[in-house]
């Protein structure tokens with residue numbers, strides 16, 4: 001058959017083509033900026049709560065690289081006129097318990113940090129109406145919220161999103177919400193990150209009722225308050241325990257205006273460290289070890305069991321591990337500093353002393369300009385080799401001075417300590433530097449000793 005096209009018809013096609021193009025451009029966002037209002041998470045009040053006026057209302061906010069500063073209210077029924085792009089991965093942020101019904105203030109910062117690293121859809125789950133006031137009730141309702149989120153994910157899947165492209169980031173109780181969403185999808189979701197997953201009422205819960213490694217293809221958790229609001233057991237494939245996971249540097253001193261802020265400082269540290277890690281100024285690597293005590297004694301210094309790749313906090317696939325299959329409930333330890341960007345260098349101090357007749361105490365100090373860190377080491381009569389790990393803001397090659405002080409008080413009574421050697425090394429060692437050692441030092445009580453290290457970084 002011959003196709004016959006007249007000039008008129010060509011013009012007609014051209015007009016149709018132009019109209020389609022215009023429609024596309026419009027839906028691509030020309031003029032959309034003005035049309036979509038910025039939206040925020042809601043608050044709720046004690047009064048609303050008491051009057052039982054609030055049903056479960058889960059709302060969503062969408063952030064993308066096209067609207068990093070202005071969250072859009074997101075309705076799951078239709079993606080038309082939204083910036084949601086089904087061919088991009090989706091991050092779902094889930095907040096936790098809100099004691100006084102106030103909206104979480106960190107949501108935008110986390111969304112923006114995620115968007116800086118990856119071109120994704122960031123959906124924020126606002127479930128403030130069920131998350132406030134009575135913790136035990138909130139815990140009872142967390143699965144309902146998970147169900148709502150799973151309905152959303154189902155809808156998005158129908159529109160073309162892949163299940164493995166979802167990454168849920170849950171803070172505190174939000175981590176267990178994420179876990180239950182994962183359970184609903186029988187572990188086929190791509191990734192779950194738990195930021196100090198809630199402890200109370202979850203620690204002894206069945207794995208089904210809390211976040212666990214079977215909830216997603218890769219589950220990771222950061223623990224910062226496991227003796228109080230956080231959970232103390234490993235719940236992911238990898239679990240980063242910061243400073244042992246209980247108490248965080250800079251949190252004990254009350255530098256927060258409000259009591260509330262002071263109480264949750266440890267708990268919220270996981271979130272701030274995560275945001276900082278996404279900002280990417282320095283690596284936060286966890287070192288596998290059975291316990292924090294062993295870690296602090298320098299018994300775990302490398303990631304050789306992980307093919308030399310230490311798991312790193314952030315967005316790299318499987319936390320940067322090349323191990324296959326990924327481990328389960330692997331405890332990882334790292335020390336951090338008290339403020340952003342939080343990364344510390346792990347300095348191993350090895351001390352050899354001559355046998356003592358009485359117990360004693362030495363203080364080791366490291367100094368670089370105005371930066372100084374001290375650590376006391378108790379010396380016993382039955383051993384002469386000591387190892388301890390310090391968090392230091394600078395690399396080994398930047399350490400300018402090492403100091404030793406005999407801090408043994410009357411209680412110890414050891415007059416002087418003969419130090420055979422004191423050695424410093426950094427781990428996990430990337431460049432296999434030799435330890436820095438100083439030998440044969442006699443430390444008297446009341447007479448501090450110090451030594452300038454002449455070295456350079458290459």
Ligand SMILES: *[C@@H]1O[C@H](CO)[C@@H](O)[C@H](O)[C@H]1NC(C)=O
Nearest residue numbers: 039040041042043044102103
């Ligand atoms: C939430 O409460 C804060 C402080 O009370 C108020 O400034 C803000 O407008 C409220 N937001 C919403 C969405 O109700």
Ligand SMILES: *[C@@H]1O[C@H](CO)[C@@H](O)[C@H](O)[C@H]1NC(C)=O
Nearest residue numbers: 040041042043057058059129
């Ligand atoms: C949240 O707050 C906004 C404005 O303050 C209001 O329009 C909306 O209905 C609230 N959402 C719910 C679920 O009450």
Ligand SMILES: *[C@@H]1O[C@H](CO)[C@@H](O)[C@H](O)[C@H]1NC(C)=O
Nearest residue numbers: 027028084085086087088119
């Ligand atoms: C969605 O993302 C894909 C891949 O990045 C891109 O090619 C496409 O243009 C995006 N769609 C819209 C409507 O922005």
Ligand SMILES: *[C@@H]1O[C@H](CO)[C@@H](O)[C@H](O)[C@H]1NC(C)=O
Nearest residue numbers: 113272273275276279340341
């Ligand atoms: C991350 O970077 C942004 C922009 O540079 C900054 O505003 C924010 O404070 C940083 N957050 C942290 C925790 O480092």
